[in-house]
Amino acid sequence: MKRSDRITGVVILVAVALVVVFWIVIHRTPGTLAVVQVDGKVVATVDLTSHEVQTLRITGVLGPLVIVADGKGSIRVTAATCPDQICVHTIPARSPGDQVICVPNHMVITIEGEGTGIDAVAQ
Amino acid sequence: MRKVIAPIVALMVAGAGLAAFFVLRASPEPVTSTYFLMDTVLTVKTTGGDAAAINEHLHALASDVDSMTSYYKAESETVRVNTAAGKGPVSVSPEYGALVKAAVAVEAIDHGRTFDIAISPVSSLWGFTTKDFRVPAAKEISDTLAYSHSDQLVISGNTVQLRDHRARIDLGGIAKGYSLDVMEEYLHSVKPQPRQVIVDFGGDLLLYSGGRKHDWKIGIRDPRGQEIIGYVRSGDAFVATSGDYERYFERDGKRYCHIIDPSTGYPGTLNQSVTVITDIQPMHGAIGDALGKIFFCSPAETQRSLFQTVQGQGIIGAILVDATGTQSTLGPITFVPTGAP
Numbered sequence: 001m002k003r004s005d006r007i008t009g010v011v012i013l014v015a016v017a018l019v020v021v022f023w024i025v026i027h028r029t030p031g032t033l034a035v036v037q038v039d040g041k042v043v044a045t046v047d048l049t050s051h052e053v054q055t056l057r058i059t060g061v062l063g064p065l066v067i068v069a070d071g072k073g074s075i076r077v078t079a080a081t082c083p084d085q086i087c088v089h090t091i092p093a094r095s096p097g098d099q100v101i102c103v104p105n106h107m108v109i110t111i112e113g114e115g116t117g118i119d120a121v122a123q
Numbered sequence: 124m125r126k127v128i129a130p131i132v133a134l135m136v137a138g139a140g141l142a143a144f145f146v147l148r149a150s151p152e153p154v155t156s157t158y159f160l161m162d163t164v165l166t167v168k169t170t171g172g173d174a175a176a177i178n179e180h181l182h183a184l185a186s187d188v189d190s191m192t193s194y195y196k197a198e199s200e201t202v203r204v205n206t207a208a209g210k211g212p213v214s215v216s217p218e219y220g221a222l223v224k225a226a227v228a229v230e231a232i233d234h235g236r237t238f239d240i241a242i243s244p245v246s247s248l249w250g251f252t253t254k255d256f257r258v259p260a261a262k263e264i265s266d267t268l269a270y271s272h273s274d275q276l277v278i279s280g281n282t283v284q285l286r287d288h289r290a291r292i293d294l295g296g297i298a299k300g301y302s303l304d305v306m307e308e309y310l311h312s313v314k315p316q317p318r319q320v321i322v323d324f325g326g327d328l329l330l331y332s333g334g335r336k337h338d339w340k341i342g343i344r345d346p347r348g349q350e351i352i353g354y355v356r357s358g359d360a361f362v363a364t365s366g367d368y369e370r371y372f373e374r375d376g377k378r379y380c381h382i383i384d385p386s387t388g389y390p391g392t393l394n395q396s397v398t399v400i401t402d403i404q405p406m407h408g409a410i411g412d413a414l415g416k417i418f419f420c421s422p423a424e425t426q427r428s429l430f431q432t433v434q435g436q437g438i439i440g441a442i443l444v445d446a447t448g449t450q451s452t453l454g455p456i457t458f459v460p461t462g463a464p
Contacts (some may be wrong), residue, residue, distance in 0.1 A: 011309040016326070035204065037157055039159070040156055042156060042158040083254065084254060090349075090393070091348060092350040093349060093350070094309075095349070095350060097342065097351075098349050098350075101164055103159060103162055103163060103164065106159045108157055108164060117340055118322050118340050118341070118351065118354055119321060119330065119339045119340050119341065120323055120328050120330065120339070120341060120362075121323075121340065121341070121342035121343070121344050121351055122326060122328055122341055122343055122344065122362045122363075122364045122398045122442075123326035123343075123344035123364050123366065123370070123396075
């Protein structure tokens with residue numbers, strides 16, 4: 001085996017390793033992340049693994065909403081300009097797949113993350 | 124050395140390209156879209172095919188059903204029938220006629236005791252149509268019940284008529300399920316076929332994988348919490364849930380949910396939630412939706428006997444949580460509670 005063949009072999013191995021690493025990086029499981037959407041567009045993402053209390057002020061279709069992540073992994077709507085206030089009274093979201101929805105404001109908070117293997121939740 | 128580098132770079136590029144090709148081919152990224160209609164959220168997650176276009180089309184189909192069946196939209200067929208109550212027959216589209224007939228056929232399973240599209244004047248009394256909630260007096264309820272029954276409906280050819288001028292119909296109890304039927308019909312014929320489509324219409328589901336026979340894992344929401352109480356596995360199916368936790372109001376510590384028991388005129392209190400799984404057949408989305416209401420307003424013994432009546436007609440199974448929070452199932456399904464090994 002020539003020296004250049006050996007180099008080629010090593011470099012191919014490195015290249016394959018790089019491809020694998022790259023693939024894992026782009027497909028890695030995110031930490032628990034809350035995605036806030038208004039009218040189907042993502043307006044904010046909140047890292048729920050952070051221990052800080054985070055307050056978001058966003059604008060829904062009807063008006064402003066205040067969203068608070070409590071620093072303990074939960075997120076909820078604390079104030080909203082909607083007639084029924086269902087979103088404010090919804091149980092805080094914390095696990096992948098959980099949602100807090102404000103229909104009048106066309107606002108959805110969804111917790112992303114893997115692990116449950118559940119395709120969809122009947123509710 | 125330079126001689127060595129060129130083929131190596133070429134190999135690396137080719138290798139990366141090949142890897143990317145296989146990765147992309149093996150698992151196209153799902154496209155998720157969220158829409159708002161029928162006072163709820165429609166989420167569509169499509170993998171493969173022309174995913175974004177499929178999502179848009181599914182939303183358009185649901186919008187069409189909304190425009191046809193809405194209790195509120197001035198141009199809907201429901202509003203035309205309701206405004207003509209006590210006046211005479213109204214010509215309706217063949218689709219609308221078929222939907223009303225399907226609803227009445229499901230009502231007949233339990234002789235209209237637990238599901239009735241003509242109960243809406245009583246729902247209005249409770250404020251569920253205006254969200255101006257109140258607990259009506261018993262006399263008001265019994266007076267209104269007198270004309271809030273499907274025997275007010277006359278279906279003849281392509282016309283629908285309500286006899287009493289105060290009678291009203293509301294297809295809200297089956298419109299979401301029916302939308303899933305219309306969507307499934309479209310998915311069946313669309314080219315190129317998507318690999319998988321999950322439609323979540325306000326918690327009612329359509330799970331579609333075409334001929335791929337995907338084994339779906341369906342979570343069942345805890346009616347008193349945000350988590351799931353467990354899951355069931357199923358092939359492609361419609362999954363309809365009726366619960367007392369989505370739309371309700373409370374007075375003096377008592378919960379009043381939006382599903383009115385047509386035999387009493389009061390909100391159903393026997394169950395916290397009922398999930399009905401039906402197979403992929405025409406109208407089974409709508410039928411599953413209606414069956415959910417029937418089971419919701421029935422006690423356990425009746426649920427079992429009703430299930431025996433409808434079993435073999437496309438209903439796969441049901442997951443029930445009664446008023447005390449006790450979980451049970453009907454049919455050949457395996458429910459795996461959260462925390463089970």
